[in-house]
Amino acid sequence: MTSWLLVGLGNPGPEYERTPHNVGFMTADELARRARASFSAPRGMRAWVAETIISAAGLGVPPGDKLIIAKPRTYMNESGQAVRLLAGFHRVPTDRLVVVHDELDLDVGQLRLKIGGGDNGHNGLKSIRAHLHTGDFHRVRIGVGRPPGRRSATDYLLSPIPAALREDLGVEVARAADACEALITRGLVAAQNEFNR
Numbered sequence: 001m002t003s004w005l006l007v008g009l010g011n012p013g014p015e016y017e018r019t020p021h022n023v024g025f026m027t028a029d030e031l032a033r034r035a036r037a038s039f040s041a042p043r044g045m046r047a048w049v050a051e052t053i054i055s056a057a058g059l060g061v062p063p064g065d066k067l068i069i070a071k072p073r074t075y076m077n078e079s080g081q082a083v084r085l086l087a088g089f090h091r092v093p094t095d096r097l098v099v100v101h102d103e104l105d106l107d108v109g110q111l112r113l114k115i116g117g118g119d120n121g122h123n124g125l126k127s128i129r130a131h132l133h134t135g136d137f138h139r140v141r142i143g144v145g146r147p148p149g150r151r152s153a154t155d156y157l158l159s160p161i162p163a164a165l166r167e168d169l170g171v172e173v174a175r176a177a178d179a180c181e182a183l184i185t186r187g188l189v190a191a192q193n194e195f196n197r
Helices: 020-035 076-090 123-132 153-157 163-186 188-195
Strands: 003-008 047-053 066-072 097-103 111-115 138-143
Touching (some): 003 020, 003 163, 020 138, 047 076, 076 097, 097 163, 111 163, 111 188
Parallel strands (some): 003 066
Antiparallel strands (some): 047 066, 111 138
């Protein structure tokens, strides 16, 4: 049996639960909900982990592959520690790693899938690249938009999602989960053709 590792990026703690920086966590939660899989905190993994068989998750073919859904318990800046441990323990190659994260340079309502690239100032991606010594993994980038006016990006990302954006971001989280399913079961190009817009 081969495995896929899907990591939703975010910060642990109730104060960060509904912030733009945590849309990766929200997507992981949605995928686990669809799979009826529960998160646990395996010793030494530094992440909450839910496991399912892809066919059992309603993800279609190829059946029998294992899907490991993870949310690092480190803060965003140290996400790479958890990803390295999980990928090593489950023997997941980088071409079967999917990282879901917020993207300031995309407006709310925009979603992009790609493989490889830089970190574009995203500290979670920077940490993963440093710990894996490569950036050649899949990314599902969820647009959260730039903060209005002179508000700092950090303040915007770590504050509760503005009421005006909550519904739209909720829709985007569900669409990101759909995109993850398509990527894993149908491949990157097919998923890009459907979701990159």
